[in-house]
Amino acid sequence: MASSSSSRSSSPNFDDDEDEYSNLMSTATPISSPARKRTADDAGLDLDTPSSISGALPVAVRPNGNHHQVISAYAPRKRLRPEQVAEVESFLSDPFPVQMAKLFVNVKANENALAKFQAAKPKFEINSDLKTNITRATNAILCSSKITQYKGEVAKNDVQTLLMHHRWGNFVAGTEHDKAAMDVIQQFIGTVLTQSRSTIKKEIVKSVEMAKKKKNQDPPSLCPDHTHTTIYQLTKTIVQKLCGGKAISIPITPALCARVAMMRKWHVRRIENKLSPEDAGKNLWELVDQDLQMVRTVARKDTEDSAEIAKRVAKAFAAILDKDRKRHGSNPAEEIPDTTDDALISYQADIDETIEARSRGQTVSTGEGAEEEQSEGST
Template sequence: MSSRANSPPDSDFDDVYAAMAQSSPVSSPRDPPTTVVSAPANNQNVVAAINRFMAKKRLRGEQKAEVAVYLNDPPTIREAKAFVQAFHLENLLAKIIVSQPPWEASSDLEKNIYSYGAAILLSSKLSAYKGSVPKQILYGILKKHRFDLPPGIEHNPANWGKVTHAVEEALTQLRAKFKKAIGGSLKEKPKDVLLLPSADRKNIFQLTQDNAKGTQCEVNVLLCARVAFMGVIHSDDSIGGPKYSLQRKSYIKDSSVNFWTAVDKDLVKIREKADGDLKKVTKAFRHVLKTDREQHGVDDYEIDEAVDTFQQDVDKMVETGTAGPAEGDDGPTGNDDH
């Protein structure tokens, strides 16, 4: 009788089977991301202050959660995150700047430039009508009052170039306006050769009103004297000393681009003759005004002696701002003469 070998118990899988029979452990649920900063009890005052500050700044839930994580990070991680965030903000700012339209001078800025430009050209303190002198004074006024100029625009060559263009354009327009007004005060039509009779010409008060129109300038004696000076030409006589001939009449002979060059030369001669004596300069201008009143129009008006506050402020800027051309400015050019 054959015998059958007994099979050994299959013990290799006993532990496997036993494991299969066991119930699976249940892990505790994970806490959702917190949106409130937490800390040990001894730091509760700090935590409360941070939470109040986040609420005041109206941070969103996910932002509050990031703050909570950030505060629990090691110092090195916090420093790295802050550095990365700085670059992120820089990139966002660059996108905003690029997306902005190019800066342009506003109409209000152009009006202010024109108004102050007129006050400069009509100032009794001005040493030259052309070149860098009136421009540098006007730049100084713009930098002082700012108006609506963006901060730091002086350091942006492209945008500051638009400001310099507006300044040059305003001064050119004003010089052209003044010169045209002188011609218009003498004759009925611009192309007329013959002058109007003396009594039919505009008097200096009317001519100064024309020049000041559209600006903040008010007519006064010093302003009229300056306008009258634009209408004379100065020459030296070897025997009789300085003489003044009426430039209103000479304007008909030479209304070319040499007009303002001649006026600037006259200013230099007046100042040289006065040898720095302001009283002598004032006397010269008052003499010019007196002569103009006698020769042009009907002298039936009174001129206010008082200088308005606006013009006084500009005169102070003119007095302190005529040191000479700024760096990079070559001074007078033919393009300024209109």
């Protein structure tokens, strides 16, 4: 692999990539109503009209025997206890201000009871169904061809948006307003993201590096190119590990293989000491995220046509995938298939749409009975 040009002082590898990406891609307010003006009629209003205001207030009506009879029959049907029925009958005889005061007192009493219930409620714990679905969604986001950032809060926010929409496990409506519960959920999402990124990196390392005789042996070295794992097999292994070694629930596509190839490109550059001084102190995910940003930036150059931008991005990743095959080998009989599993396609499409909606700054439905919220972390 050719080394970066030393003539550029800032991130020479990225500069080279930007030129390459540019070459690859080059072919291809609501109206408010006017304020109402004050009229002469308004000016002539008599503001001191206590009689008209008092006339609108309800007048106390003395209950008669029919009222008591109706309530005495109705209350038991609502399962009120005898002493509660007596309280209702007494309430009927109270003056109107006393009735209103009693209602307000009961509202406050209910608030106190609810606060006591909330204080006694056990600490929120993520049940097994919620864990399974959060883990699956997190891994699907990391394997999405629409992902815009691997490290940071963006992926975590995308998982949380999906959670709000689907209400998995014991994440019932209202849980999002419980800060303690949300802290537990966000911590779990962060843990899954960290573990899954670690799994991906370990497989990339194993695909090109010599096995170390000693655990802390330094520096790492590359195996001969012809012994490297092909990109399809590497991606398949990563997906199997993310799925727990069970049935694969993430489609293996050329787009996913291309993003794994981008990750491997930066790992190999680090081992071969082909990083600029500016990039040398960055970890793998920071380098990959910068490269993702560069691809999107170059793709948007001189155009706002979303179809054209998508075409340019696809062309850039196709070139990355082609370079990986040339460097690390490709089994001619091992073609990268497009998945035909309808369930997997539908699930991954839901993941991709959530990421794209956040990127566009659009809202995503948060599920039946819940309000729509603005997706966070758009880039």
